[in-house]
């Protein structure tokens with residue numbers, strides 16, 4: 001099987017700090033991959049390089065067989081890479097519906113088709129459990145629901161790769177089970193790359209886990225292998241004897 005995404009020697013420095021340091025990474029189609037690691041390990045910088053939000057200092061990114069290293073974000077979106085929008089990109093004064101309508105519009109074959117637009121928006125809102133909040137201004141949603149709105153906006157792009165950066169942050173425990181089901185549903189039609197600090201969520205969802213530490217990949221494997229990896233326990237889980 002051909003990988004959906006690979007990075008080769010991917011690096012990004014900020015001044016003297018190597019936030020991402022010569023990372024070789026492979027993601028297979030259909031996977032749910034979790035990226036974990038201590039604060040400052042380089043996880044957000046790594047996925048920002050993949051989405052095109054920031055440019056690498058060196059190295060290459062290949063998506064679906066094509067080198068996308070030099071492509072701007074919108075061109076990557078068009079190829080099927082969606083990165084859950086930062087909360088600041090939820091338009092607080094627009095309704096939940098209109099926030100999702102913006103990305104749906106990018107995917108329409110006929111931009112004037114109101115019916116197609118509505119179907120796309122409702123589908124993304126139903127999948128994320130926000131359908132009963134359609135007309136609320138997004139700014140009035142709880143923080144957790146704003147995170148779900150970001151997921152809906154990402155889903156609306158019908159991505160092949162959906163990158164979720166700490167999506168459960170701010171969700172209540174009762175909402176986390178629904179979120180786990182949502183990601184499983186998303187994974188039927190897309191590959192998922194998930195940065196997540198909530199270890200029970202990671203352990204339940206991930207097919208494989210990549211552990212970052214100090215800008216590098218410290219370990220990679222199944223949830224069981226990662227749980228038992230002594231270096232990971234030492235660096236991250238803090239449970240080494």
Ligand SMILES: Nc1ncnc2c1ncn2[C@@H]1O[C@H](COP(=O)(O)OP(=O)(O)OP(=O)(O)O)[C@@H](O)[C@H]1O
Nearest residue numbers: 014017019037038039040041042043044045046212
């Ligand atoms: N724009 C920037 N300018 C300068 N330094 C940065 C910038 N973005 C990130 N860094 C630094 O790069 C390192 C990696 O940061 P990054 O946000 O990628 O880590 P992270 O693993 O996502 O952390 P967290 O789990 O806290 O979100 C950190 O030391 C951070 O301070």
